[in-house]
Amino acid sequence: MRLIIYLDKLTSTMDIAHILAEKGYPHGTVIVAEEQTQGRGRFERKWYSPKGGLWFSIILRSKDLLIQSSFLGIIIGVSVLEVLEKFLKDIELNFKWPNDIEYNGKKVAGILIESIYEKELKYIIVGVGINLLVDPNDIKDLKAFSLRDYITTYDKNIVLIEVLEKLETNLNGFPHNWKEIFNFYKNKFPYIGKGVFIRNKNQKAKVIDMTEDGGIVLLTDNKVQKYEWGGVSLEFE
Ligand code: ATP
Numbered sequence: 001m002r003l004i005i006y007l008d009k010l011t012s013t014m015d016i017a018h019i020l021a022e023k024g025y026p027h028g029t030v031i032v033a034e035e036q037t038q039g040r041g042r043f044e045r046k047w048y049s050p051k052g053g054l055w056f057s058i059i060l061r062s063k064d065l066l067i068q069s070s071f072l073g074i075i076i077g078v079s080v081l082e083v084l085e086k087f088l089k090d091i092e093l094n095f096k097w098p099n100d101i102e103y104n105g106k107k108v109a110g111i112l113i114e115s116i117y118e119k120e121l122k123y124i125i126v127g128v129g130i131n132l133l134v135d136p137n138d139i140k141d142l143k144a145f146s147l148r149d150y151i152t153t154y155d156k157n158i159v160l161i162e163v164l165e166k167l168e169t170n171l172n173g174f175p176h177n178w179k180e181i182f183n184f185y186k187n188k189f190p191y192i193g194k195g196v197f198i199r200n201k202n203q204k205a206k207v208i209d210m211t212e213d214g215g216i217v218l219l220t221d222n223k224v225q226k227y228e229w230g231g232v233s234l235e236f237e
Pocket of ligand 1: 043048049110131143145
């Protein structure tokens with residue numbers, strides 16, 4: 001059985017998920033919002049969450065806690081994209097390492113992972129935001145893209161349920177399915193060989209490859225440097 005809590009308007013599904021996790025809500029609890037007033041991205045960046053988007057967070061406990069966030073981030077991204085692809089018409093999406101799905105350099109979806117430790121890992125909150133049926137005018141000031149006119153269903157709930165099911169299958173299949181999942185991601189990561197800008201270092205680099213555990217390999221000033229999943233913030237050219 002799966003507990004899905006639907007709410008109309010709230011600050012952030014991440015905040016509510018943390019509160020419920022602290023109260024002991026079980027593994028697999030999902031919080032969905034029609035609209036978020038304080039949706040967030042990585043490093044407290046703002047995530048605009050108008051009506052029409054699919055905004056949700058999941059509480060993960062139990063054996064999934066053993067999965068490092070690099071694996072988890074990739075597994076979630078792949079699960080979301082595998083499902084979106086079923087409903088897409090006319091366009092193809094790709095990953096923007098580490099945590100985004102985009103179309104033509106514009107962000108379609110973002111993934112956030114927040115792990116809470118108390119001596120050891122207590123729980124993980126996974127956040128997913130998809131510009132599924134968002135009015136493109138509501139996100140026109142961002143480098144963002146809404147799938148509204150490129151999707152074959154107007155039922156957000158169908159997409160949500162399919163993503164949850166796919167995620168469950170992919171998590172249960174880990175680690176045996178890792179190679180397959182990793183290859184899916186890498187095949188849809190078009191930036192290998194391309195230039196990037198490392199934000200916190202104010203430095204240009206070139207993407208050499210991905211590491212087998214979801215990290216990235218960059219070349220800067222003749223030096224090869226590996227970063228774990230999400231370990232660096234990049235602007236892709
Ligand atoms: P990184 O690659 O380091 O994660 P990022 O710019 O992709 O950097 P995120 O934390 O993933 O940062 O996402 C937050 C950013 O996404 C915001 O700063 C904003 O530019 C953009 N953004 C906010 N809301 C939306 C939205 N609904 N759709 C697409 N992009 C958005």
